[in-house]
Every structure is written in C-alpha cells, then in structure tokens.
Amino acid sequence: MLEDRKLQVLRAIVSDYVSSQEPVGSKALVERHNLGVSPATVRNDMAALEEEGYITQPHTSAGRIPTDKGYRLFIDRLAGVKPLSPAERRAISTFLSGALDLDDVVGRTVRLLAQVTRQVAIVQYPVLSSESLRHIELVSLSADRVLAIVITSTGKVHQRSVDLPGHGEADLAELRTLVNAATAGASLTDAASSLGTMADHVPPHLGAMAAQVSSTLLEVLGTSTATRVVVGGVPNLTRFGDEFETTVKPVLEALEEQVVLLKLLGEAATPGDVTVRIGQENPYRELQTTSLVASAYGSDGDIWASLGVVGPTRMDYPSTMASVRAVARYVGRFLAES
Amino acid sequence: MLEDRKLQVLRAIVSDYVSSQEPVGSKALVERHNLGVSPATVRNDMAALEEEGYITQPHTSAGRIPTDKGYRLFIDRLAGVKPLSPAERRAISTFLSGALDLDDVVGRTVRLLAQVTRQVAIVQYPVLSSESLRHIELVSLSADRVLAIVITSTGKVHQRSVDLPGHGEADLAELRTLVNAATAGASLTDAASSLGTMADHVPPHLGAMAAQVSSTLLEVLGTSTATRVVVGGVPNLTRFGDEFETTVKPVLEALEEQVVLLKLLGEAATPGDVTVRIGQENPYRELQTTSLVASAYGSDGDIWASLGVVGPTRMDYPSTMASVRAVARYVGRFLAES
DNA sequence: ACTGGCACTCCTCCCGGCAGAGTGCCAGTC
DNA sequence: GACTGGCACTCTGCCGGGAGGAGTGCCAGT
Numbered sequence: 001m002l003e004d005r006k007l008q009v010l011r012a013i014v015s016d017y018v019s020s021q022e023p024v025g026s027k028a029l030v031e032r033h034n035l036g037v038s039p040a041t042v043r044n045d046m047a048a049l050e051e052e053g054y055i056t057q058p059h060t061s062a063g064r065i066p067t068d069k070g071y072r073l074f075i076d077r078l079a080g081v082k083p084l085s086p087a088e089r090r091a092i093s094t095f096l097s098g099a100l101d102l103d104d105v106v107g108r109t110v111r112l113l114a115q116v117t118r119q120v121a122i123v124q125y126p127v128l129s130s131e132s133l134r135h136i137e138l139v140s141l142s143a144d145r146v147l148a149i150v151i152t153s154t155g156k157v158h159q160r161s162v163d164l165p166g167h168g169e170a171d172l173a174e175l176r177t178l179v180n181a182a183t184a185g186a187s188l189t190d191a192a193s194s195l196g197t198m199a200d201h202v203p204p205h206l207g208a209m210a211a212q213v214s215s216t217l218l219e220v221l222g223t224s225t226a227t228r229v230v231v232g233g234v235p236n237l238t239r240f241g242d243e244f245e246t247t248v249k250p251v252l253e254a255l256e257e258q259v260v261l262l263k264l265l266g267e268a269a270t271p272g273d274v275t276v277r278i279g280q281e282n283p284y285r286e287l288q289t290t291s292l293v294a295s296a297y298g299s300d301g302d303i304w305a306s307l308g309v310v311g312p313t314r315m316d317y318p319s320t321m322a323s324v325r326a327v328a329r330y331v332g333r334f335l336a337e338s
Numbered sequence: 339m340l341e342d343r344k345l346q347v348l349r350a351i352v353s354d355y356v357s358s359q360e361p362v363g364s365k366a367l368v369e370r371h372n373l374g375v376s377p378a379t380v381r382n383d384m385a386a387l388e389e390e391g392y393i394t395q396p397h398t399s400a401g402r403i404p405t406d407k408g409y410r411l412f413i414d415r416l417a418g419v420k421p422l423s424p425a426e427r428r429a430i431s432t433f434l435s436g437a438l439d440l441d442d443v444v445g446r447t448v449r450l451l452a453q454v455t456r457q458v459a460i461v462q463y464p465v466l467s468s469e470s471l472r473h474i475e476l477v478s479l480s481a482d483r484v485l486a487i488v489i490t491s492t493g494k495v496h497q498r499s500v501d502l503p504g505h506g507e508a509d510l511a512e513l514r515t516l517v518n519a520a521t522a523g524a525s526l527t528d529a530a531s532s533l534g535t536m537a538d539h540v541p542p543h544l545g546a547m548a549a550q551v552s553s554t555l556l557e558v559l560g561t562s563t564a565t566r567v568v569v570g571g572v573p574n575l576t577r578f579g580d581e582f583e584t585t586v587k588p589v590l591e592a593l594e595e596q597v598v599l600l601k602l603l604g605e606a607a608t609p610g611d612v613t614v615r616i617g618q619e620n621p622y623r624e625l626q627t628t629s630l631v632a633s634a635y636g637s638d639g640d641i642w643a644s645l646g647v648v649g650p651t652r653m654d655y656p657s658t659m660a661s662v663r664a665v666a667r668y669v670g671r672f673l674a675e676s
Numbered sequence: 677a678c679t680g681g682c683a684c685t686c687c688t689c690c691c692g693g694c695a696g697a698g699t700g701c702c703a704g705t706c
Numbered sequence: 707g708a709c710t711g712g713c714a715c716t717c718t719g720c721c722g723g724g725a726g727g728a729g730t731g732c733c734a735g736t
Contacts (some may be wrong), residue, residue: 025729038679043730061685061729101498141490147489157487159495160439200371234572235594238587248586249576256573281434363698376710381699399698399717 009045011078014066022064062207068279077238079287102155114233116323119309124265126304133191138176149318162216182205192221229261247312265306269286274321279313293320297328299336349416358646361401406617415648420656434672440493452571454585454661457522462603463565464642471529476514500554530559567599584627584648603644606632612659617651631658635666637674
C-alpha cells in the first residue's frame, strides 16, 4: 500500500522532471497527478525515497529530481510501454521501402531513428557470426596493381588494393577462379583458413601472386568483422544547449570514437528487448552523464548488429525505448527478407 | 602613410581579438603591438575604420571587434602566410603512409585536418570529370537478385542490387562481358551513353536482363558523380561552447546536410589556393555566423575534389589557411601517385 | 495513517551603486 | 596638419542587500 504509493510518487516525479527539466515539488505533484493525498503526505514519501537513493534535491528547499537509480527503478518497474503514435508507426513502416542497397538501408535507419526519438542515433552495420563469403573479385588496376573486392552474404563490400607487379590477365582470371572455389559460400572463419592453405595447392606459376593475394584477403576478412557505425541526428543535441557540459560535449566526444560506440552497442546483445544504460551505469567514463538506449536487431534469434540513441539521462524513456525497439524490429525483418 | 597605419591597427585588432575573444581597446593595442603612437591617435584610426565598416563595437564604450568585412581585408591584404610548425609539417608528410585504400586515405585526411586546425574538418571524396570506368562486376546474390558493382579509376566502388528473377549463371557471365566491353575505360558520361544503346545490340535471350541491368547501372553512374563527404573533429566544437548559438548549433546543423556541404566545398574550385568564406559571405544561411576555409585538391590542374574546415569567424586564418593548403597539396600528390 | 499549519531555508530575481574600461572630443604641441 | 594629453562621459560587469517565493521538515491534531 505505502510502497505502492511511493512508487506512484517516483513515477510522477520522473515524468514531470523529464518534461519540465526542473526540480519538482510536493505541491505541484499532487496538483498535476491525482494522487488522492495531501502534499504533506507526499513529502513524507519523498523523504523516504530520498533516503533510499531514488531521488535527490539540488539544494535544501528545492524540489526533487530523480537519481540514476531512480530512473532505473522507473524503467524496470514503472514504465508502461508507450504506444507509438500513428505518425511514427507509419514513418517506421515505410521508411525502408525503396532502399537501394545496404548503405542506403543503414542511412535511412539512422535518419529515421534520429527523427522519431529526437536524439542522436547510432546504427551499426550488420555483422553475422554466420556471415558467409559470397564472392571475391580481382580487378586489374594497372600493370602493377590489383584491386581485391570481397562481398559478403549481407551485401557488404570490402576493397583493398594489392601490389602485384607484372601480373597477366590470364593468371588473374585463374587465380580468381581458384580463390572463389576455395571460399565462396564458406563462413568468414572457414574462408580464412581455406585461404591460408590454398597457397600450397596452386600451380607453381601462380605461387607468388597467390601468396600476396591471400594475405591481403586474410587482412580484409580480419577487419571485416569489426564493423562500422553510422551516426545521425547530431543537431538534436542543440536542444540541450543549456546542458552543454553534461550532454553536448560528452556525446560529441564519444561519437568521434568509433571503437567506443561499437563497444557500447555491442553490449546490447539480446535482440527483441531494449538495453538501457543510465548515467553512471555506463562503462565509458565520458558518457556517465548521459543515457544510452539500444537494441540488437536481427531475425530469428540471429543477431546481426545493434542500434540505439544517446541523450541526457533526463529523457523520455518509455517513448524512446518503444521507438528503438520498433525500428530495430523493422530493420531486422527488412534485412531478413532481402 | 596614414592608410598604412590604419591597416596596422586593423591587423592588430584582428590578431588580438582572435586570441582573446574580447573586444580590444586602444590602450591595450599600443601596449601589445609597438605602433609608435599614442592611444588617442589609435582611437582616431579606429573611428575611421569603424566608419568604413571594418570594425564595430558591441556597445558604446567597449573595445572594437572586426566585422566580416574587416576579416576579409585582413586576409586579402594583411595576412602573411604563417609557416607551419615542424610538428605539423611532420604530421602532414607522414599521415598517409600506410593508407590501405581510398576510404582509409579520406579517413586519415579528415582526422589530420581536424587535428592540425583544431576545427571541424570536411573532406570530399575525389571525383574527376575525366574519371573513367575501370570495371563492372555482376554477382549473383540469390536466384532472383544480382549485385552490380561499379569500380572507377579513382578506386571508388559503388554497389546496387538488381531484381533479376531466374537469371542463369551463364547468361550473367555473357552479360558481364558485354557490359564491360561497352564501358571499360570509358569516361562516366561516355559509358552512360554506351549503356543506353547497348540494350539494342545484345542477343535476344539477354534482352530483358540487359535492360534491367543497364538502367540500374545508369542510375549508379548518375549518383556516383555526386560524391560523399566525410566529417571529423566535431568535438573541436566544444572549444566554442560559449558561442553555442552562433557556432556550435549552426555547424552541427550544416554537417547533417550532405548536400549543403557538397555545395559549399564545390565552390572552392581553384586548386592550389585557398577559398575563404567569412560569415555573411557564406551562401548558406545557417552558416552566416561561421567561416569556411577550403581548398580543392588534385594534381596537375586536374581537380579531384575539395576539403576544408568550418569554424567561428573569429579564427586564426593565417594558420588555418596554411594547414588546409598543405593538407590539400599533400593529398593531391599522394592520390596522383597511387 | 494522513493532514493542516507553521517556521525555516535557500534560491532567484531585482535593484542601486560602484569601479573600470573605453570612448569621443578638445585644446595644446611639434 | 598630424599627433598627444587630458577630461568628461557612457556603458558594462560585479557586488551586496533585500523581497519574494517555492519548497521543505516537523509537529500537533484528526
């Protein structure tokens, strides 16, 4: 009973603070939410909540604001799933129609996510542990250089040029056939090992070339599992200009660090449900004044990659989580079909 | 004589204001720069400069700050070329060694430029009017889908998938040969026209496939001339946190608009010398409180693309211009060799 | 267990005054 | 005629002191 109302109070504080960005007091609370009690009673509850570390006051005789722990409780036990607006629903279900290729899919996704959440959006290029090699192409750039192109089953294309002095077109064609025979359809790791041993089995006149090419390809395969991320909606940060130090600056810095972003997103491992890291829960120090809402996307339990948004801890978690989840689901479904 | 000193005064005002970010008064001026005259004399010159629109005062009885017009005069007539520091020189001459492919070159360039100028850097992917087609590859993705890959002479790779229900591997190989015969080595525009007529000359059994493929390829060729840009050094904006509205916000917004960036950079047409757009000189409204320093890069008068930085109008133009020019030159040279 | 009342705290806003920086102008000097 | 020293003036920025107000904690009462 009492516990119950305390939670109500916490929920009310979170929702008011998120929309007003100002400490919320007992009187305003009872007015705006119809808790059937007096301000004095609410004050008692607040004192208890503060004691337990869920809320805090910037200074004596100010209203309360939620702590990271408060937001956490709010999300875990209080936040109902906020249904998406029809407009959002429509936007999400149509934004990918007409996508041209993987780059386009990722680009559209990041723009959509930024738009519906009004936050900074991050989308990781899909990667699949069971991703396989679709095709390897060798193209002569000049007499001395060859471009190696690797195409994977998810449609990603990697390229790298190789020094191959005095290669002939016929040799190149032969090598191309050999390489594809050894790798096509294989998983990335299998392909790598095939390539490693392939050099021993090629006709002697291709030996040197094969060694060169396969070592380059191995390099490409190694880096291709470390996928890229794409960022969008950075101008949404301007909404938080008055929280420059705590929001704008750390986010801008984090965005520059691809490695950090990948690590962050990588933790959102379970597709289907949304991972939230609030303030200090965040492993990356710069982002401990911000929150991350992320979700893996994929299909049939097969994780492809993650996407999410970063913003101030004071954000509308129910809406944001709903949007992130909806976008993740839709992208996963779309990619599974194409 | 008098003219001469007025220019000296303007130069002194610009250089002091750039480093202090505060309006500069007559007394401080004579102290820091040894103009051999009294503050009163300087005041007269300042009044004249203000009359002519080169400087202004935020309010009566404050010091002066340069106007956009003042910066313009400063750059055109007063700014000596600031030699690069040995460290910068070293950084620039080594940052590309070991670059793996075009993406890597562009990525390294944008990071370097951001680092040496301490501004937000923008680098356009190289594009060449005389760019030619190196190779077109068609890869079967599934029974119904084919991935078309276009490789140009500058090493750019474009990809796009095509719906091609029930294509056979043999047909695909034949088509591949035909397409490459029609386009390889041709300029992008020539290749486009060859593709347009090609569909009429193919064997009948390839007719439908050829039409599909060539229309997709035409699309790719059309978009491939509109190149991408890469942005870096955004966290440098945090240095200007106190000019949030005039610097941080407009720059963040502009960066999100690839089209705007391309247009901006596109105007820096002459390789070798550096284009500067100061404040209101800027055609894009959002950026009229900021400045752009850009340069085309390329080799032997052949323009490849542009790169540059965006920052507050109050920036160290001599250094920035020197850095931009040096980086542009070096990248041009590097790309010409590879 | 809840409520009304009350004293208290602390922030925020506003105001006046003061110091300082900088200017414009004028009369004087070389 | 060009420059300078001096002077009065203006405007900002900063400080201190209330006044107002929001909000709290506590206590006594229902």
